[in-house]
Amino acid sequence: MTAVPRVRRVLREPLLHFLLLGLGLFLVHGWIGGPANGEDANIVITQGRIEQLTVGFVRMNQRLPDKAELANLVDDAVREEIYYREAKAMGLDQDDTIVRRRLRQKMEFVSEDVAPVPEPTDAQLLDYLHKNAQRFRLEPRYSLSQAYLDPQRHGAHIASDARRLLTELQHTGPTQDARNHGDAFLLDSRFDNVSASDLSRLFGTEFEAALRAAPIGQWIGPVPSGYGMHLVLLRERQLGRMAALADVRGAVTREFIAARRAEANSRFYADLRRHYVVTIEYPKSDTGSGPVAGLRR
Numbered sequence: 001m002t003a004v005p006r007v008r009r010v011l012r013e014p015l016l017h018f019l020l021l022g023l024g025l026f027l028v029h030g031w032i033g034g035p036a037n038g039e040d041a042n043i044v045i046t047q048g049r050i051e052q053l054t055v056g057f058v059r060m061n062q063r064l065p066d067k068a069e070l071a072n073l074v075d076d077a078v079r080e081e082i083y084y085r086e087a088k089a090m091g092l093d094q095d096d097t098i099v100r101r102r103l104r105q106k107m108e109f110v111s112e113d114v115a116p117v118p119e120p121t122d123a124q125l126l127d128y129l130h131k132n133a134q135r136f137r138l139e140p141r142y143s144l145s146q147a148y149l150d151p152q153r154h155g156a157h158i159a160s161d162a163r164r165l166l167t168e169l170q171h172t173g174p175t176q177d178a179r180n181h182g183d184a185f186l187l188d189s190r191f192d193n194v195s196a197s198d199l200s201r202l203f204g205t206e207f208e209a210a211l212r213a214a215p216i217g218q219w220i221g222p223v224p225s226g227y228g229m230h231l232v233l234l235r236e237r238q239l240g241r242m243a244a245l246a247d248v249r250g251a252v253t254r255e256f257i258a259a260r261r262a263e264a265n266s267r268f269y270a271d272l273r274r275h276y277v278v279t280i281e282y283p284k285s286d287t288g289s290g291p292v293a294g295l296r297r
Contacts, residue, residue, distance in 0.1 A: 045077055045078065049077065053070075054070065057073060111264060117260040117261055117264065125245055125253060128255070133243075136242075136243045136248045137240060138241050140196045140237065140238060140239055141194065142211055142236070143191065143193055145178040145190050145232070145235065146189055146231065147178045147182030148182045148183050148228060149161060149162055149231075150183040150185075151228040158229055162229050165181060166221055169231055170219050174219070174235070187227075199211070203226065203230075204224075204225050206223075206224055211234055214237075215234070216235070217234070219232070
């Protein structure tokens with residue numbers, strides 16, 4: 001037997017593979033084993049941390065953890081701390097997009113703690129509302145009843161059937177319950193104080209547009225929708241208008257505080273930015289006339 005086949009057979013031996021794997025694990029353990037980069041080997045799970053773990057468990061399970069569950073929470077916290085230290089020592093936090101974004105979020109949270117936004121006054125909210133009036137404009141709202149005609153059931157006769165039903169409804173008057181007329185429909189026959197956007201979402205924009213100038217208290221139709229044809233009784237229409245602060249106080253307050261936080265974050269970043277010299281190496285364009293590498297600003 002020649003030497004080459006003998007070597008190939010040895011290389012295929014599972015025992016050799018096991019020994020090589022064990023050697024690799026030994027070397028890796030020697031590389032990362034022990035406290036990371038001489039870091040203090042002490043890990044302290046404080047009483048405050050245990051309380052934090054307990055609160056998290058209660059929120060998730062709606063009860064206190066028992067002794068075994070609490071021990072598991074603490075063990076997991078220790079495991080997390082050890083993995084964190086070792087991963088950081090190995091540089092695994094470097095050039096990791098998810099880690100970098102998370103750290104950026106934490107820094108933005110820090111900036112919010114450094115400069116918290118005080119509760120706005122009514123004068124501030126009114127000023128913000130006036131400057132952003134279109135954003136808070138109130139939509140038209142409708143109250144209506146509708147009777148539905150199914151295209152599959154009526155086929156080519158749907159237009160004549162709609163006219164006949166419209167005549168019947170107009171004769172009986174606006175107090176007639178629409179549930180007693182038309183075909184079965186998956187949506188309600190009566191809608192109260194529904195916004196224009198919700199009505200468009202339910203029936204389509206063409207349906208909502210037909211109600212903008214429809215007479216109040218009179219059956220009209222047929223009005224098309226994505227479902228088929230409808231006969232509609234508009235009982236009330238509230239025109240769109242600019243909002244008063246009382247109408248949208250909650251939304252204005254949320255947006256005002258969010259805008260102030262964004263401004264505070266920008267100032268916080270600007271203060272940090274002044275401590276750095278940033279070099280941006282733009283790639284040259286195909287024509288060779290693009291930004292120059294090594295551009296400093």
